[in-house]
Structures are given as C-alpha cells and as structure tokens.
Amino acid sequence: MRHAARVPHWANWAGNQHAQPVRVETPRDTDEVVRAVKQAAAERLRVKAVGAGHSFTAIAATDGVQLRLDGLAGLRSVDRGSGLVTVGGGTPLHVLHGLLAAEGLAMSNLGDIDRQSISGAISTGTHGTGARLGGIATQVRGLELVTGDGSVLTCSPTENPAVFSAARVGLGALGIVTAVTLQCEPAFELRASERPLPVGDVMRDLDDLAAANEHVEFYWMPHTELALLKENNRPARGDTGRRLGRMRAWFDDEFVANTGFGLVCRVGRARPSLVPRLNRVVARAITPRTFTAPSYDVFVSPRRVRFVEMEYAVPRAAAGEAFAAIRDVIERERLEVSFPVEVRVAAGDDIPLSTGSGRDSAYFAIHMFRGAEFERYFRAVEARMRDLHGRPHWGKMHYRTAADLRPAYPRFDEFLAARDLVDPDRVFGNAYLETVLGP
Ligand SMILES: Cc1cc2nc3c(=O)[nH]c(=O)nc-3n(C[C@H](O)[C@H](O)[C@H](O)COP(=O)(O)OP(=O)(O)OC[C@H]3O[C@@H](n4cnc5c(N)ncnc54)[C@H](O)[C@@H]3O)c2cc1C
Secondary structure (H helix, E strand, C coil), X not given: CEECCCCCCEECCCCCCEECCCEEEECCCHHHHHHHHHHHHXXXXXXXXXXXXXXXXXXXXXXXXXXXXXXXXXXEEEECCCCEEEEECCCEHHHHHHHHHHCCEECCCCCCCCCCEHHHHHHCCCCCCECCCCCHHHHEEEEEEECCCCCEEEECCCCCHHHHHHHCCCCCCCCEEEEEEEECEECCEEEEEEEEEEHHHHHHCHHHHHHHCCEEEEEECCCCCEEEEEEEECCCCCCCCCCCCHHHHHHHHHHHHXXXXXXXXXXXXXXXXXXXXXHHHHHHCCCCEEEEEEHHHHHCCCCCCCEEEEEEEEEHHHHHHHHHHHHHHHHHCCCCCCCCEEEEEECCECCCCCCCECCCEEEEEEEEECCCCCHXXXXXXXXXXXXXXXXXXXXXXXXXXXXXXXXXXXXXHHHHHHHHHHCCCCCCCCHHHHHHHCC
C-alpha cells in the first residue's frame, strides 16, 4: 500500500467542502483496506473512503485517514446469463459503462453524470428518473464491506440481510465498500426526445408523462414560463433511429450547455438584476432534438459549469404543490436564480435510508452557480419541502439534523441498529454523520 508523502488538502467537486486528512491511503485490494482500517482503529483515527468527491455535503470529508479506492476498480466477475456483475468498490461509473458494454450489458438506469464511483453513487442514494425504476442502489444485489473492526463481511438478501438492506444506501457509515454486485441487463439503446414546452402544461401532465415514458424529466428556467422536457425510451424493434452528429452533439452539450451557459452564469453572478432577462435568452435558445444512442450516452451529459445543489424527494402526489412552492419562493423572496430547476420521478423502494424508501417520489433539484449566494434560496425551499414530507438527497446541500430526519424515515432506527452491528466504535464517523444520524 502506498502512502502519500505530503498529505494533500481535499476539496469536493463544487469547492464548497474542504478537509485535511491525517493521511491518504490508496489500498489495491480488500486485504489492504482491512490493514488500513485496523491500523487507523488502533491509532484511534477515523476512516473515510472518498469517491469522486461529487457530493455537495460534507459526507465524504474526514480529518482522519482518507482511503482512495482507485486501486479497487474493475470487473471481478460477470454472469452474462443472469446479468449479475461484481465490480471493485472504487470503479467509476464511466469506466463501468465500458466494462459492461464489452460484455453486452448495461445498467438499467443512471443519473445525469457518470463521474462518480459506484460506491459513492449508491452510498448517497444517487438516482436517475423513471416512474417504474428506483435509484442505482436498487440495482445492487450484493456487497463486500470492511467493517469497523477490520472484518470482511459479504452481504446480500440472503446473507447478513439486515446489513445488506441498510448498506445499499449506507452514507459511508456502515463500512468500506470493496465490491458491489449489480443486476445489469442486456445492453440497450434509448431514443431521446427533447423539446421546449410551457412549464404549466408539463406540470399539469406530469402523471401522464411519467406513465407514458420509461424516463422523463424536465428543467424549468426560473423567471420564464418555459421547460425543457426530456423523454427517453427504448426504440421500437428495428428502429435504428437518428444518430446525433458529432458537431450537433458538441454544439448542444459543450458549447450551449457548458461554454455558453457558463458565460451567462458569470454575467448573472456579476449583475444579478440581469438574471431574469438572461434566463429568457437561454430559454429561447432551447431547440427540439431527437436522437438514438447507447443508453449510457443518453442518460449522462458533461457538466463543466460548477454549482451547488439541493435536491428534495417528496411523495409523488405532492409534486404539484412542491413545484408551486419553489416558484413561490423565487418570486416572493425576489431571488435571481440563473440555474434551472430539475424535476424527476422514481419508484419507491425497500431501502431504509433511500429517499425513495417506501414511497413513489418526485425529485426537485435546485442549483446556484458557484460563488453566488445560495443559502436564502436553499433554506426557504427546504422549509417548504419539509412541510411536504420531503427528504433531502444525502449528497446534496441541506440543513436537516437527526432529530427531524428520524420522523421522515420510518426505518431510521433499523439503519442505526445495522450501524451498531458493523461500526459500534464509529470508526467511519465524521461531522456530517453526527449531524444526520446522531452521535
Ligand atoms: C455535476 C453533478 C451531477 C450529479 N448528478 C446527480 C444525479 O443525476 N442524481 C443524483 O442522485 N445525484 C447526482 N449527483 C450527486 C452525486 O451522485 C452523489 O453526491 C454521489 O455520492 C457522488 O459520488 P462520489 O463517487 O463522488 O462520492 P463522494 O462524494 O466522494 O462520497 C459520497 C459518500 O460515499 C462514501 N463512499 C465513497 N466510496 C465509498 C466506499 N468505497 N465505501 C464506503 N463508502 C464510500 C463517502 O464516504 C461518502 O460518504 C451529482 C453531483 C454532481 C456534482
């Protein structure tokens, strides 16, 4: 195992969380993770695995030993017949796509980007969209964990089921994930349809859109009446679809969505009063397009403009109220918001601390350009989402604590019991976990 000579300062992708670990270790296999955990526990240091640092909360921060699991990336086993695939816990999602594609397989659903590690993604409940699909953690069928005393524990629905149940969305609190077994499916393509529509129409029809599409989401540009509706579905048999030319893909995904949008955000940050006008210009630039591509290319997009984000899951039936509340906050507080509000849906699941635990959900993500004031906006929206029984994404900004999160999760204590089993000494603790789970 290699030790870094000078301990580097750590910051997350958004640049809003910082930490100074005592040391950084880069284990290359499960045995080296075991040694690192035992050594840290003997020194009474806490341990935290970090993925790609794409969480906006301090969930991955540590002042103890930081483990980087890049050495535990790649395929461990593949069963093409059942679609069960086991990968190292440090595997980045963008590497995973390639590994799966080479085996003729793919993940059923993904979020907006693929820079995260598989363990980081499941640990915070990362999700995509689709009324009949849960988050990425619902695709997990087995885990290998190194627990607080340095033991290796394998778990699945039939082996250590209580730990498995909780550890799928484990918040980094239940051990170091050294391997993940995923239920994959034969590789597939998606036909993407993207078009601007009046936001009122989209909200009115959200239930029908969710029922009619495998994946549906929309972005509403604050200070305008326009939404960009995205519907992704498997093409009919024999329909090879229209490919997106390289130039068009570059123009839409790089030039407009990143370079151009980044410029608009910078102008808006310097002159907030211009934001509503700028948003109207951005909204007018949205043009319809349809294309067909491998599933992972349709699910994910490059995100180079840095921002901070809060995301709330509310019961599906409260989607209309939640959207109206966000609009109301922006108007009432006279906020200048240059980033779109993203709305998605997902099926309920059986994972204790998943935001979709026990209920179908609608997800509302709000963003602010990095460096712009966000707290007034986020706190005001959070107050309204809490009233709607909202649950915050564990990896995105929020101000909730264990006392008011426990009532939001009927199975909260089940999670704490699993934690007492695998990490009674809180070797994997940090300040964030103390806030959201209690001491
Ligand atoms: C641009 C951008 C787009 C995003 N899009 C989406 C989206 O579409 N949908 C969505 O739901 N979220 C989204 N997110 C949030 C993101 O998916 C989550 O924050 C995710 O946790 C980040 O993964 P990571 O690998 O960066 O993990 P990190 O942020 O590094 O860590 C997250 C947690 O996982 C733990 N962890 C990491 N590796 C291990 C391991 N091996 N064992 C145990 N614990 C571990 C860490 O300790 C920490 O507790 C987005 C974030 C950004 C910045």
